[in-house]
Amino acid sequence: MTSRVFLVALAAALHGDRLRLDHRYPMTMIAAARPHLTVATAAAAVALAPVRRARPTATLLGLIAGAAVPGLLRRARRRPMAAASVDDLTILASNVLHGRADTSALATLIERARPDFVALSEAGWDFRDKLMPLIDGMGYRAWVSIQPGEVDGAGVVLLAGPRAGDIDVKSGPELYFRHLRATGGVLGRRSLIAAHTAPPDTVAGVRLWRSDVGHLARWAHGPVAPIIAGDFNATADHACLQELVGPCRSAADGTGQGLVATFPASLPRWAGIHIDHVFVPAATAVTRYEIVDVAGSDHRAILTKIRLPAA
Template identity: 35%
Template sequence: MITETARPVAPARRGATVLGWLAVAPGVAWAAVRLPGVERGPLVQAVAFTPYVAGWSLVALLAALALRRRWAALVAGVTAVALVGVVAPRTLPDHGPAAGGPAVRLLTANLLHGAAEPRALVELVRRHRVDLLTVQEFTPAAQAGLDRAGLATLLPYRQLNPEDGTTGSGLYSRFPLAEPGLRRNRGFAFTQAYATLTVPGAPPARVESAHPAAPWSVAVVDEWRTDLAGQPPATPDGPLRILAGDFNATLDHAPLRALLATGYVDAADAVGAGLVGTWGPYDGDPIPPVTIDHVLVDRRIAVQAVTVHALPDSDHRAVLATLRLPAR
């Protein structure tokens, strides 16, 4: 005689399976885009947030294990290894070259169409004894404000192209600048001031204030890609090069990785600070921080330290890199 009915376990198992795969699916899809570098259209913006998805992939793995879904856990584990594997190294310092030349402190700052507080920026230059400053979204009003705040006394050499709006660019230096010039990108016509820096005891270095187009809309992704592809490549067997500025790209974007592959090193990545945010919520927008401001240096240049600093009235934080040039 049957006195007890079997419990309906099948629906519960199916529910656990569905939940497990739902947790795993976002990371799998993300890895399928990020790892081969095939971001297109709206995925370009999304890929900037890869470090957050890498964190989620670990949560998804734990969820699949807790639900005892073997296959979901296996896929989640592979996904987590892949995504964390491309993100985690940015927190670990690398052993750079043993450069024996002089040290140079470089600061780069996006001024948000010239609205950033000039006295705060000059104070950063003074307090940290900055030798070279690159600025983007540099306007005539910003130039006047920086002059009033005393920047000319600290960094007397300059190559400037102030323009109203967001297209201006500039270089300020403690050391002489030679062969100055200006590059205008295709995207939003952002300009890039450049010059050759001459520091006693070191070979000359071509320095450029980088500012490719921002991929704020699907309609301008092609310009963004073109501007990044048009950045000057490193010259490992030629002159030293430094690109510093707002690249509108993270280390998860394939075009920036391609630029690095020509012979540059990302300074923040080199010292284990590659996940420190430089753009996002700093002007009040509810956007998780991402790292789109970079100092890219020739692989012959040693990176000693990188820090980021608040810049009032800008949506970016300033990036300060202490570099050691090779000896002449």
């Protein structure tokens, strides 16, 4: 009886998105570890297979793990990237750990990559004021989602480079952490949304997180698919994040880096989880995708180059 309960619980953990269980705490946390659980389950099946009495259990473990493998392979699959063009947009997304990331290191990255847009989660006026003098002369403008005096961890900062053009940026209250939405300029009718969702690490947090990701999904299904960049606190294994797919897709798709961890940066890249994303319109060509360590942050940054379809 105990083994049956364990197998049922394991199946629920590995396939919570299909069973619509991963939107409740603590399944939200377990679903994020799906790649690691899949590997562990497959290893257990292989270890038990030579033991005659354990072969039925090994078979069930193999079936449970095997059903999860195709989704993992899709994220690990690498396809040839489109050729780069001078018209490509470069986007950098980074969580800066309550404004404690190393501004000098981030400024060096910005100087090297010259992104057209930079979406910074957990950043406010204090972080903005420390960063901007370090990139003075590069032509960047900055917007902050929160009011002066509020803590950096509650905010989002958006930087736009000279190629972004005459953009309009507004702060919105729909998410738990206020977001920023840019339109116009090089974006045209399309929006670029710098977002940070609530962490689903408590029962109350899961409710906020579900609401936040629900807003992202609704925006993705708008008349013109947006770009959404930031810390989503969700992996591709969460059913609610999958609801963005269709009009949008992750820029990581086809790069072979969909399973590379962006959090926590203290762990090896194979050991963490991929919760920072840049979602782009489905027909977008991705010409570069890189996961970058940023000193002082517990997240790795995403640096991507994209060629947008016509809006």
